[in-house]
Amino acid sequence: MKMNIRGKQASKNLNKIFVYSTAGILSIIFLFPIFWTVTTSLKTTGTLFTYPPQWFPHPVRLSNYLDVFKDVPFARFIANTFIITFFSTIGTVVSSILVAYGFARFKFRFRNVLFGIVLSMMFLPAQIIIIPQFIMFYHLNWIDTFYPLIIPQWFAVQAFPIFIMRQFLMGLPKELDEAAVIDGCNSFAILRKIIIPLSRSAILVVIIFSVTYTWNSLLQPLIYLQSIEKFTIVLGLKLLSLTMEGDSPQYQLLMASTLISIVPVFILFFSLQKYFIRGIAISGRKG
Amino acid sequence: MKCRKTLIISVMAILLLLPLLSWAAGQGESGKSKEQSAKISFMMRGGKRQLKFYREILNKFTGEHPNIKVNLLWAAFAIDEYFEKIQLASVVGKGADVFWLNTKFIPFYARKGMLKDLNTFIKTDTIDMSIYYPKSIEAATFDGKLTGFPRNGNPGFGAIFYNKDVFDASGLAYPKEDWGWDDLRNLAGKTAKHSNGAGKTNRWGIANLASENGALNVLESFGGGYVDRSGKKSLLGTKESIEAVKFIVSLIKDKTQLPVESDLSSISGFGSGQIAMMIGGYGYIANLRSYAKGKPFNWDVQIVPTGKAGKVSSASVWAFYSMLANTKQPEASWELIKFLGSRATEKAWNDLGGLPCVIPEIVDNSPLMDFQPYANFMKLFKYAKPYPVPANLRTNEVRDVINSGLEEIWYLKKDPATGCRELNGKVQKVLDKEAP
């Protein structure tokens, strides 16, 4: 009996060592590109192409980070990206909760067909609708504004958040709603008082997905934003990566601006990550 | 029950928001035009340097014309992406009011009737157009209409840059103006340096011949080319073109020409002495000057070697400011174009070391002329030949077919003769299509 417990303890320790060492080695590999980005962002034009490469830049050139803001209104790009991300994320969260609640808790005709359509939108190639959308937004006078990037999100055009929310709501016991109905609550009160507080972690998942998606999107801003004053960070990165003929890009500036662009999302994820896994229910059986 | 009402109201509110916002967006645009002030948009492209220049210029412009508000639209991307962007904006019949175009693409827009004739403005304002290169005005004139105001000249891609330090160290004489392609091959072979039994190349003799513009230059100098002047016939299958392609391939096989898959940027490779010579255009001068500031070395420019067809500096692409035909603000747009194309702006651009401006008098008296490579480069104007544009205006399509076909040859996946003949058929097929 004693032996068995000791044996179990030993195997648990062994397992621990295995997990830590494997995860440690893998994270070194995964972090390497980030490390290399940091290193490069601190180099000078002279040390950029030295061979063998310098692992740690010498001299360290911190002013690369200031140079990013010098000729290009990069601060403006950051502010724009924040604005777009903020409003479209709120839109995604609000609309996907409403829609998911409708799909998860109510019976109506064609519900399954409609939800099937929601899901199939996950597989719709963006290129199929981009031209007509462009023409439509032009007639709405939305070209070169943030509206094409924000307004559709208020109408739950993203299928994945709806799916995540619905699966989570399916996992919440229905008895809670029923008790509330008996207490005289209507559906909106149930959503507000019971469902939303219980699905906080799923909402955070939707927030992370939406922020990542908006923050990183390329094709939509590329097509709809034209004034330099309205550019996003991703477009700013493209601006900085442009080179004159025969020249190679200034990687140190590019890498500095790349880091500037990813830090906010990293912080967001890091601060929310503990809710993250809790918020995803695949089978609809959680809870 | 109450809450259901709230729900209905909130959903309706969201739905209402949509037309409201679009109405508000529309207001901002058209509301002001009724008054004296005008709002126009101007689309440019380029990197940091151009962006800085144009922001300053526009500040100056608004200082002089406080009633015209210019919205700077920027296609921050590679030149091809710029055209993708203005084309997309034009699908709906509305691009920017004023935008930058060059000889590769101006025929497309001119033939589609999308560009305003500037002659009437020029007449009423009695602008002296004789200060500009006649070639530039010629290139933007279609059916008697001037569809673009001169912005910059470009003597083409026919400059051979050579690293003097490399030549000195190898004890070789610098290339002379009357040299031929065999002399170039000779010098490239002598300056190339291999080690490890030719397994590793430490220095390449020549770079950039196997590029879109570089190869065009060799082909045209040999008497061939991509597409003929009528824009209807492919020249890639001609004896001369094949010979020229063979010439480039032999240099690749000898490991004297920098291979296309190399990641050695030609500027830094040239500056650090890993490349002895390269063919190039104007952009290289500005880049090399800034490179040499950080890491001084000696270099100069010689005009392209003489081939069967003489000396040719091909891919001479001129740029213009054009006005959208259906702009709502023709007067304000014209004010902007006039300002951008004025002698003062051209001079400012020229002094900055941008592309040669289109006013010969400024070019000739430019302080840059004291700089030997620049002065030599400017001799190319005499041999300049425009980039061949297909008559059916499928410029990008033809370019892509040619580039990917030649790429197969440069990667040595196809031999020059078969490759060229196949490519000739493919290009001809696109040229035979009707205009898109």
Place this chain on the structure above:
Amino acid sequence: MRQRYYLQRQSLTGILYILPWLVGFMLFILGPMLYSIVLSFSKYSLASTPKFVGLSNYVEALTGDDIFWISVKNTVWYVAFFVPLATIGSLALALLLNNQFKGISIFRTIFYLPSVTPIVAMALIWVWIFTPDFGILNYLLMKLGISKPPRWLASPEWSKPGIIIMQLWKIGGPRMIIFLAGLQEIPERLYESAEIDGANMFDKFIHITLPLLSPAIFLNIITTVMRAFQVFAISYVATRGGPLKSTTFYAIHLYNKAFRYFQLGYGCSLAWIFFVFLLLFTLLYFKLSKRWVHYGMEMY
């Protein structure tokens, strides 16, 4: 009677809740889709009105367009290699991180980070790492004794593997999190009772983990496949379809036709061929999945 009234009311309320999506779908998706069907049967380019040409765009795509088939081949190649690698990689990572050890959340964060990196930024970072002559990767490979390391994005043979490596950097993203969530839904007591029956690690994995994880596997495979078929941005930024068309994927070809050559009608027909194919693929997948997805996935 009351019951019936309640149900009607319920159905009305339900529709009210999904109304935002319904409106958004009609306005922003269905409308444009219908218009693009019309365009796909016409010749349409810059500053002209669409001209009806019947099926000729479709015929041209399937029979007269060399690059169409090149792009199909490239895309299938990519999907065939990327999907298994990414799925297995994510699953392995999830199994590794499915522990309550101290500090494991830091690892989860580390592996997740790549997936929040903007694709343009990611492409720039990796192009820089892959640079054949000055790049850090080939430097390391040469240190390891590989005298002629691949030329990565500059060579037609290695460009697709290069792009797959870039994308595999993201295996710790949402896909892995979904696996992890699925793993945590498996009740611990199942493993305990299996242990009492003398099952080893492998048995437990095959007989408990895999079947119970099948809904997550199902979801991950289909979303990964769909994303992989639509691969666009990474090639657009990093290689622009080259070298030698080796990374000209279907979406790149479509983009070129529609936005580079301005054959909008033709572009729409390419998009519709694509969509119909993806739809059929999905339906087939759903059908086949009934055989191996373990318990009623309440998707429908």
